[in-house]
Amino acid sequence: MSEGPYTHQAADTAYQFVKSALAKGHEVPRVFFYHDGVNVSSRLSVPPQDERHIQKNWSALAQEHGIDLVVCIAAAQRRGLLDANEAERQGKDANNIAEGFRISGLGQLIEMGIQTDRLVTFGD
Amino acid sequence: MSTLHTVNKSPFTNGALLSCLKHCKPGDAVLLIEDGVYGALAGSSVAGAVSDSLEDVTLYVLGGDASARGLDDDKVLSGAKTVGYDGFVDLVVDHARTQAWL
Amino acid sequence: MSNIKKFLYVNRKAPYGTIYALESLEVVLIGAAFDQDVSLAFLDDGVFQLTKGQDTGAIGVKNFSPTFRALGDYDVTKLFVERESLEERGLSEGDLQEIVYEDEDDDWAEKPSIKIVSRAEMADIMSGQDVVLSF
Numbered sequence: 104m105s106e107g108p109y110t111h112q113a114a115d116t117a118y119q120f121v122k123s124a125l126a127k128g129h130e131v132p133r134v135f136f137y138h139d140g141v142n143v144s145s146r147l148s149v150p151p152q153d154e155r156h157i158q159k160n161w162s163a164l165a166q167e168h169g170i171d172l173v174v175c176i177a178a179a180q181r182r183g184l185l186d187a188n189e190a191e192r193q194g195k196d197a198n199n200i201a202e203g204f205r206i207s208g209l210g211q212l213i214e215m216g217i218q219t220d221r222l223v224t225f226g227d
Numbered sequence: 228m229s230t231l232h233t234v235n236k237s238p239f240t241n242g243a244l245l246s247c248l249k250h251c252k253p254g255d256a257v258l259l260i261e262d263g264v265y266g267a268l269a270g271s272s273v274a275g276a277v278s279d280s281l282e283d284v285t286l287y288v289l290g291g292d293a294s295a296r297g298l299d300d301d302k303v304l305s306g307a308k309t310v311g312y313d314g315f316v317d318l319v320v321d322h323a324r325t326q327a328w329l
Numbered sequence: 330m331s332n333i334k335k336f337l338y339v340n341r342k343a344p345y346g347t348i349y350a351l352e353s354l355e356v357v358l359i360g361a362a363f364d365q366d367v368s369l370a371f372l373d374d375g376v377f378q379l380t381k382g383q384d385t386g387a388i389g390v391k392n393f394s395p396t397f398r399a400l401g402d403y404d405v406t407k408l409f410v411e412r413e414s415l416e417e418r419g420l421s422e423g424d425l426q427e428i429v430y431e432d433e434d435d436d437w438a439e440k441p442s443i444k445i446v447s448r449a450e451m452a453d454i455m456s457g458q459d460v461v462l463s464f
Contacts, residue, residue: 112261112262113235116260119291120312120315122312123313123315126313127313127317129316129320138348138464177355178352209356210360210362212462213336213359213363214363216334216365216460217334217460221319221320221324222325222460223233223325224327224329224462224463225327226327226463226464227236227329228456230455230456230461242373246372249452250451250452252453255456324460325461326461326463327461329341
């Protein structure tokens, strides 16, 4: 998932696709967030009440179906998305990764390319 | 083994659709999603190129994105098939690889 | 018995105006550790990533083009560049930087990593992959 929430439709398309795949009985073991896609993981998003909450939708879907939501560490650091460990390591006074997302390396993406039957990219 | 190509940008601002069509092999499928659905408009400046490709590839339009943009069936090329997200999933399964043209 | 898959990294965007070129290269470098059959494709504006003489001093961003020359050390030796994309942009092979690798099966002879291919050949290359990553 390679683009940020709201600015691009990619995060929504990916979400709808994953929901459909799960409904059809397929396994979706991981979603990897890269480029601006890391911004989907921010716990500080406050969209208008009548709009979908992209981060919460992803967190809920992941929790319900056991999906591993992985945020690329290099892309996240560039864009200011840090979990508690990273924030402490980098000497920052705040962290902003939402529940259900975890920071990890690009190897997590390649690993899925190797282990799964299909890899789909949503970006711009 | 065939490829499912996805195109998500309008062909009037972005070369992705035309580049994609030039790299398709017979038996491939092209799925237009998001702003890419405009690539299926009949009578547009790219409709000729898109129609020509239908000899070798199957063209799909994600229905939800077409409806969102007010594109009824009568505005879309007759060779294009409309699918939902479940159809998108089926296409990913049916083709050996999915290639996104971003 | 390892399951070796054919990975293709597709590059269609120019460098510097957006981050896709740089961050795609970062995936390639990390991915190299997984010992898969890796190829890179450069077509459309992606061919601009390989031009020589990139000097980013005045724009204040890191010049990452030298990194392509290190790919050989990571066993990434197949960089396919589309001829038609070059021609449409008024470029030729001579405008691209020289990228080589040392072939351990041929007495470490230096060989070019860049292979200029036609659009039709590029389509064939794409259709033979297991995993296609686009940026």
